[in-house]
Amino acid sequence: MTNRATTTGTAALLHQRLRQDIKEIVSKPYPGIDLRIQDSNALTTACLILTPEGEDALHLTIEFGPDYPLKPPNVTIQSRTFHPNVFQDYICINILKTDVDGLYTPAYTLKGICIQLLSFFASDTIEQIDYGGIQDLVVDRRQWQDEEAKYRSPKACAFHCMECGFGTERAMLAGKIDATNDAPARWREGLRAHAERISHHSATSSGALPIQPTNNQTQWRKLEDLPNDLLLDICDFLGEEDLFIAARAWNGFSNLIRDYDTIRNRELHCFTLRGGLHHLDLGVGVHVKYKAIQSEFDLLSRQAFDECHSFMNEVVVRLSGEAQKYDGEEESDRLYGIVRPKSSLKHASEKAMESYFHLFHLLLCVSIERPNVARDAQSMVENFIAYRRTKVDCPNLGYLLIAILISDIEVTEDFSKAIIREAVTRNVVWMLDGRGSNLPDLSFMETSNISEYRLQKTFEAGLTSYRLLMFLNLMRKVVRSVRTKKDPNTGESKTMSLVELRDHLFASRGAPPYGTATKLAAEVRKIQQVSSFPQFLANMGLASPPASVFTQFLRDTVHDSMKHGYSRWAISQEVALWARLQQEPNVERPERMAPQFMGGRMPTFFPNQPGGRRGRGR
Template sequence: MSLHKAAPALLRRRLLQDVAELQSKPYPGIKLHIEDENALQTACLILSPEGEAPLHLTISFGDKYPLVAPKITMQGFIKHPNVFGDYICASILNTKEGYTPAYTLKGICIQLLSFFSSDKIEQEYGGILDRRMDLQDSWMLDAFDMSARTGEEFSCKTCGFHKSDVSSNSSEDRRSSRPLLGSGQDGQSAANESLNRSQVLGGEQGLDGQAFAPNGQGRLRLTDLPNELLILVTEHLDDGNLFIAARAWNGFGRLISTHNLLAIREMRCFTLKEGFRDTNLGVGVHVQSRSISSEFDFISDEAFTKLRIRCSVQGLDFEHWLPLPFSEAHWKRVRGSAVTALQEIGELASVQGPAVNTLFAFVKDVVVKLSQAASGVGQNVAVGRYRLYDSVQKSKLTHASEKAVESHFQLYHLLVTIATDRPKIVAVANAQIARFVAGESDKQACPNLGHLLVALLISDTASSVQLTKAIIKEAVTRNVVWMLDGRGAGMAELSYLEPSDVSDYRLQKTYEASKISYNLLMFANLMLRTVSCSATPKPHALPGSASGSSPAGTKIKIGAAPSPLKERRDELFSRHGAPPEGAAAQLAASIRSIQKVETFPAFLQAMEVPMPSKAEFTRFLRRTVCDSVEKGYSKWTLKREEALAIRLAREPTVEVPEGMQPASRAGGYYTFFPGKAGKR
């Protein structure tokens, strides 16, 4: 795919940003020398691993950095199992899977410094190589000095590098590279140091042109500054100095928390490194087999259209760009593009109806992923931002992580913003929910139960036990065919309706057969309780979960009307779509608690519905099998005697009516789907 004619200027701007970052905020053990800043084709990189002789490398940026990795070669002789002459064998430099435009030049250099500082080196084939042991076993040992790890001198006329003239990464050099708060001040003393008002306001006059000295002095203290100016100050601090500032003065800490400053820093294009204030920002979206997905790595319109970026940070493909709200000013710029993108995505995903239906489907698919999440964070997840040899492309959103929760909030922000702009969407959602409660709950009236759950997030209908029970009943009924059929759980034995008052087997197996579906309901209920109120909502703690202590705020009660949609939208705008402080971690913990729910009693408790007796619930589950057939969701495939034979093989103690004998079914394949397979 050819690049846009504007691409060279965008790529050069990103390269200049990367070089400026590394030079203005140096990292210990890394020095960059550029001979011709106008040409900016090559650079000398000096790496100084702790306690070792420095290394000279040459960086060739090419004309497509950061779309492709820079070419980095080694000068001078070094005995290293992954260095062959001037070639450095590291996937971050040499493989498509190991590199991403999200890496900055500083990040690449830090990884290389770690690479040459480590004795244990991960290899592309998956093993770990001990460099010391490898060298001891090699024929090169007789010429090797372990303290220097270099065997011949190298001099560079461009940067003046000469091994014998460069210190071995002295502590003085390292101290000079450390970021400091203020000039010659440690964090605590800097907190007590007043700021010169000319540095903050750009002159000796106040904002009104008059002398400005609140303390009767010519200097202005941090406590005298409004939040707007303090935020401007923080924008000139890198992450390290921002943390130092927060430790030095709790005013910065409160500012960071209240205004989501750390989250905002992450809200930038992973390729061009620009935020929503400077560019139109959104996410890449992938459509496959009617499923809509995204890694929610923020990407700008320019990076998508002009640089043709089509892969996430983890290397997963996408074909569409969907802008997100972030702020009122940003939403005004991208509102039209968002609706157009949803329409295009909906067509490919075969979503019927207006653009908002595509958003319903998108939110549902994200929730399904979260409902399938493993109970532990980080299992089978790619190494992440600073990987050297991770070549496996994996989603970051298939686990109950804070990133997944934050992604859901961004989508919810988009949903609420569009619904606020178009009141008819809320009216349609209210009418759909009212019909469902009134009994119009079959697939003809409500084709997609997942969409109904999403509609609840924007409806101003008060939640109720009656509504929750209706949703659970319909979900269990729709799950029957998937419970019985071989394409689902394959529990055909449950088509035998035992005569006993209580069936522990049915109670347990019915839940196990559709656990993911019930996880989805619990997650939807959790999100509804969390987002349907304003004033910094807090996650709803699941029974038995460890998330009882939540951030300050409120949660909606069953029977209480949700807060007005506009209030929720404005609050999300104030946080730029991010969840409240601490809410993402606690919601992720609550989602992981959902995975531990294994029975209907625990499920109903999480849904805040009273648990009936075992006999009542057994009758309810048997009735849903019959209801499924009556509604046309499934069919009676096995005779009762045939179903009994399967049941006895799996539950020998099941009660059998007097005189009934099990019978084997003639033939092999059978299905419980009525005609073509339907959807849940």
Template sequence: MLSFFTSETLEQDYGGRTVSLLSLRNDNRQLPQSFDCERCEFKSGTWADAKRAHRKRLQEAAALEEATAAAAPAKPDHHSHQALTQMPAEILLTIIDTLEFRDLTAFAQAWTRVSDLIAQADVVRLRELQCFCTKANFNSAKLGVGVSLDGKGANKSIESEFDLLSEEGFGKLGIRKSVHGINFSHWLPLPISHRHWAQVRGDAKVTLTQIGEYAGLGRRLTIDVLAAFMNDVVVRLNKQAEEPAKPRAVALPRWAMPDLWWAKPSAPESTLRHASEKAIESYFHLFHMLVCFATEDRELVETANRRIRVFASGQRHKSVCPNLGHLLVYLLISDVEITELLRKDIITEAITRNVVWLFDKRGADMPELSYLEPDAESPYRLKRTFEGGRTSYRLLMFSELFRRTARPGHGKPLQQVREELFDRHGAPPRGAAAALAAEVRRLHEVDNFYDFFREMGLQKIPGVRCFTAVLRATVKDSVSYGYSSWGLSQDVAYVLRRQKERGVGVVPGLQMLRGSGEFSVPRHLTFFPSKRGRARLSGRRR
């Protein structure tokens, strides 16, 4: 553009010919200039006419300024300033409600009382509690979130992006995609305020029942469906760190890009697959609903108490406690004291249930750990067992961390917890979301059982020798409980283990395989009890 206005010639797009701009400019100057402006009194004429018009405008502006100054009210005295500072908070909040966000920010910067009032009344968060489609808030509409069921088969995971959507947006307008384009099929209202919860309580129960049936849970109690939902949220939040990063495509210049009109557009990605403040706030919304149901129906609390006491008594089989993640949610509303022994029992059962996933190729694929070494201490077993079940241990650490934040101890009644949540409109305590998100990211760096024990709050941490024996016992218990099977005989498992750990001990009387070379895992090997593809000497040499 600069060359266009300063050049004397202009190249044409045909034949390389140039046209002189000087002649065109001269022709333009010879055209009559006859433009008159009614506002600024610009008129075509001589230079003297322009100067006279300019002086006239200056004189009129000066006269207007003097008249405005004379009519201005006197400066407020001390009493009027005092009246302003004594303005009731209700009136200030009414004024604040009428301001746009930019004006609100300027008002807060100009007056510290307004800034403090915005923080105390949680004005910014209240403005965020609105439907992303219709922009209606919770005072004028029923607000909830879209819920989807992911997975194949009977058991599906319950997922949500937790973008607030009104009942009108879901029902009348047919909104079925989140802000980032992720599909959902159900609408679950949330307990944002007392008044709002009174309006949507019945809808929430109906929706949870439907979600439970579609997710393969059957007709279960509301706390069971909520426990499954909360557990799935934590699994998603903690599993993301284990997924390998996708390789980035090489950036190409526009002219070098191939014609991709046929390419399939990339699928929308969830915003809750990492430890963000939004993910923490979403979990608090579900916790708020759980507490609301628990305080309104004492039988739900008694059910949670009964299930925890049964588990603590030693009845920990999957037929009694199908999902440990659900048990962790029951702890949030239970009256049962959480002792160190109960924590250890939960940890031991989690390790036992992880055995099949630790060995099998559908999980961590570490079949060599099925060999039960005679060594008193096995750093290899400790290290690899933790690595193979890291997602489960992160879930346990998050649940313990959340319990300490949301309900530290049982001294605070559930009714008080509910009222505090209503005061915050379902949000975490001030600053807790950012702190919890940072803690979750820190917990992702835990890479051994002993740091894990400290995060779980254990005071008496077992030694290496003791815990090695515990891990070997969980392998035997897993088989005896029917969680897994002996996919490999000990002689084959020993050969696989020796390939990974050269100095592993030999069990006395173990029948050693003849021949030399490495053994590979049989193709159809499984440690799941339903398919007992037991392999004795079927390991292939290579």
């Protein structure tokens, strides 16, 4: 059970995060958004005025619970409006949900939530879930509003807020109340007190020095004469926009930002509490469930980790999923004419690569502190090379590609071919069985030298596995490249020891090489476009063999799958031939072999389950 001291300390940190969020939206306002605090002391409720461009202002109420931002704020709308996803005062938006369909995460700031809400009410196209169909619907908001307006009038019940003055004074413009307005004095005093509190908090917590009056005897010094430590303090005081302006104004700031990785260090903060590395112990948040260790893209502080439990996805699988989602959105956007930011895939790639490097850095630290970890990794790779490659010897091929990062063994062409063969073999049962791609006809061994049908269908059946393999291999190459450095004396390439590599990543705070995210995004797009085995092999750095050789290779993997016990011969060759003829009428077969119809339910190809016919392939 969490003790009272921890709970009190966490509550203080959460409250500080709320104050930071309010400070951000007040000090750097966003067009169309006006936040009005009702109680400057407790900070439990606020009025939010949203003004979509060219439309009437809307009044919403935000309630902050004691566990914000671990849980989303409660947002209701009081203004009368026509919107497909607004039901009385309830707003149906995923960013405020934490259930299966919810998208809320503590990484969202209050300003980010408000911007999403503004976009929600300003967007012309609205996505809605079609519970009776198989896909979501896209509704034209203005057309929907025109239809609703025929039966209801939004002006029938104008809303007046006695807390913030909304709707009580026509002179209010752009969210600012005129001094002569009749808004409640309590609101005006509360806003003034809150602004003063924020100003005082900013002055005492930002590290700014009080400004001293100048006189004629002041000794002015040039910026270039100041030590880096003092210049870094100046950088810490500047906001991000001001920092970029300073960098453009003087190369000294630009060089300082680059050499000390200032922007990167600012991004090293807890995504829940927003505290930086100098104030919180940061690490990579992980969640263990159903024998799987999953990792989140964002950094989590120890304090936040003690209080919240997040469901997190494994890095490479997440990146693969984001890439597929990106492709799907592009297709949908072209269909419906929707315009989205083009940096989403690059952003996902950047977060995935950073997360991968953080995890790799942790793996290095553990391997050095516990030498048996590195020895086990070395042994795993050596065993695989020595033909101990079954699921018993190597349960997870992804672990193998990670183990090689801390081993002394270089990836050779033969090693890559062996991984691909084992991956294809392990995928056979999912290719044949109804629980997978349901292609039992591929258990028939055709007699032709080349089978275009087998070449294409086998690839399509294992596309997800092959994409993950390409993603893992891509990550491996990037991380492995960091381990190689040039000797300044001889100019020769040298592989760093694990200790050298660990210290190198400590110096860069675990950051991947500059420009990696952009390059990774380009490679991710290439991976998504791979649609055949020759393209897959090329992506893995291998030459494609003749089609006849690869056809026989695929037939051999089916036999290997049966031999290793990954799958079984569920139907005879005659039954498999019948199934194959339904898809490929001209398939070549052994002489005198006649197809045999099999009615009823297809038996499973998974081993150790009843119902198989034990047909043997040739």
